[in-house]
Amino acid sequence: MDETEARERILAAAEGLYYAKGFAAVGVDEVRAAAGVSLRRLYTLFPSKNDIVEAVLTRKHDEWEATLADAVRAAGDDPRGRLLAVYSYLEQWFCTDGFRGCAFINAFGELGGTNPEVARIVRDHKAAFQRYMAALVTDVGASEQLAAQLAILAEGAQSTAAISGDSRAAAQARAAAEVLIDAAVA
Structure with a gap:
């Protein structure tokens, strides 16, 4: 090998x-x-174990960005549909066997207070998601404030689905996102 x-x-x-x-x-x-x-x-x-943890999180970040971007691209050219595809992606993820929430939130909860490098990696990952949402929101013609709101909905859905074991958190977040998007572009 x-x-x-x-x-x-x-x-x-x-x-x-x-x-x-x-x-x-x-x-x-x-x-x-x-x-x-x-x-x-x-x-x-x-x-060290820290080196493994950091490499796993870096790998997970790359995987998340690639699979999310693929799901959004598959939604087509409609900017609103692309934003809502984020929540469809989450719903599919929440329905997978062994779903245990966001690996980054889990890592931060376990190690973020004692491992500054893990905390940095998690913060960078979450900031990248915020930037991704901001780009999608720009395409729909709304402000970055909407991006922050939609990202918080997605993050909350991840935590809620992990804790409750209920994948409907994604559909509920999507319904709230639709209201926010419609209000922002009205």
Whole structure:
């Protein structure tokens, strides 16, 4: 197994374990065993657990941006429909097996107070989402204030769905988004 494959196996195993059990609950040896790599190989690629956590969050950020952008693009050319596609994307995600909320919110809740790098990564991720929403809102002809409101709806839906286990949080957020969008562009 080459370095690229070992790295991928470690990150995939860590991501799955962290999402299922929590960042603090999973040790390096559990990641190593799940990845099927030696401890020496793991520590060569990731000198500390923090390095693994940071790499998982960076990878998760890239995945989130790509899959969200794909969902929005699939909504077509209508700016309003593209904004609402964010909530359809969330609903599909909330219905997946093993949905446990936003990995970034989870990481911040567990590690953000004691790990400044994790806190920075999470803040950067959330700021990127705000900028993405701002670009979509600009296309619909509304102000950045609407972007902040719509992002808060999406963030709240993620937390609500994770805690309640009810994917309807996305549809409820979408209904509220429709009202806000209509009021902003009226």
